[in-house]
Amino acid sequence: MTRKDLADLMFPNVNMTIEDYEKKYPPRKLPEGAIVTRCAPSPTGLLHMGNLRSFVIAEKVAKDTNGIFYLRIEDTDGKRAIENGIKKIIDAIHNFDIHVDEGVISETEQKGAYGPYIQTQRKEIYDAYAKYMIENDLAYPCFCNEEEIEDTRKNQEGRKERIGYYGKYAHCRHMSIDEAYDKIKNGAKYVIRIKSQGNYDKRIVIDDLVKGKVVFPENDIDHVLIKSDGIPVYHFAHLVDDHLMRTTHILRGEEWLSSTPLHLELFKMFGFKPPKYAHLGLVLKIDDDGSKRKLSKRKDPEASLSYYHEKGIPVEAVKLYLMTIANTNFEEWMDHNPDKTIDDFKFSFKKMSASGSLFDLEKLLNISKNYISKLNKEEVYNYALAWASEFDSDFAKLLQKYKEYSMAIFNIEREQKKPRKDYASFSEIKNQIWYMYDELFEENLEYHFAKINDAFEIEKILNTYIDEYYEENDDKDTWFNKIKSLTDSLGYCSNMKEYKQNPDKYKGSVADISTVIRVALTTSTMTPDLYEISKLLGKKRLSERFNRAIKIMKKIG
């Protein structure tokens, strides 16, 4: 028996050689310096912040260099697969406005000449490469079962030796071709393991784009390459796919750093040029007990992407945040170039922090607040409506019914040099402006008057104001002068400085008078500019709301 016989027995259906695939997927014709990256999620759960971060960076790097960014689905783990996994990935990518040049673009479609881009559809390709390895004594079938592996491990632990399937512990590595042939012929189950050529006493240097030079012992573990179900594990798929798809840069989490020696060994065995690696520091989260740990989808709602969607935080803001933690000079650049977008920024691996960073929701919210403040009223309206349509249909109806009016509300103190910054997300808009809609206002009966809360005093202030002072067409200065006149006429002080110096000389100040008007109009002591609000509400509604407030206050009285 020869290796060729064994290989033929193991892979009876392979009729393409690795040279054939080399021709079928030739090197890409791209401009000098173009970077090919990919996002390669596995459909085993919802996408989270960590995924999104590497996608955003990978997309950015490819775009910056006129390269290619593609989506590959790593679905080799049948056991952990979730229902509609691929659809969920596509949806999330779509939601976050990430655009791939090729790869999987919908549940049923793929685009590009380097496919298929779903790993379970690439079995025959992996088989050809695995067969090559068997033929060339670079891999071997292993018949050890779980118990045997477990025994070896315990044995190694007991003797304080390095754990793993290697050297003398690699039982099947030393099996004769004939024996292996017979076992397979008789239907024995097996996996395929790499026949590692590495020497643990020798060092290998990984020149990582973000970590710098990292020295590891060479890999000498005979890792599993193909599982007993014939499907490859990540390590082998990474070799075949990223070589054949001509990926130039691998962006992945730090958790992959320690298996990179194995990956490098695989590339070396085939004589392929290895890609450049960028191992990204993990996104951490501070726990209740003060310790740092990996951001977890289960424990941290803000780790899942749906959280931002449900909160109505604009995707641009999330990307802005991710970019500020990805490139340490981004935030400053953005400050100096307020009119530019992420697209204008040049990403650099050198400006990536090597350490993991804490995920700071507070900061993200602040970025979101600034982002929203720069939008115009139509944009805010469209975002708010899109959010409400999905999560608050009653509010969505109001927004649609009063489109122009709503936009006018959103425009209060907006399109100006120093706009109001009061919304960090679209889900909080309703809580801030609900009183502008009669439908919502009527449901609320609680008034939060402050200093002046005597029903008769309130009645006097409001009636005098509406009867003798308020004119719908007054400009802002005239309006405020009238408020001051009203203030003085009732024995309050219209000059705040004067009032602060002699508070006892007056019944109160213009601030107290304004508060009465404000609360009567909105029930709240905190609102945007009173003048703008009054104008939007109109005199008729002012009068109605004043009467209603007086009535309710008297009743409580």
Place this chain on the structure above:
RNA sequence: GGCCUGUUGGUGAAGUGGUUAACACAUAGCCCUCUCAAGGCUACAUUCAUGGGUUCAAACCCCAUACAGGUCACCA
């Protein structure tokens, strides 16, 4: 336990032999002001995990220690 990575304020961090240790978020105070938001100003690390060393000079170089994280699957 072995191997690897990281450690600058409450948080994100700039910084690579000589700086008042940037900047941003958060927090506190003041100012502005009809409230809120915003804005302006100010405060917030005598110190860069700890201990040694090299040097005229160290957060930056070297060594050790501590702590945190990752990895050691027929998961990715």
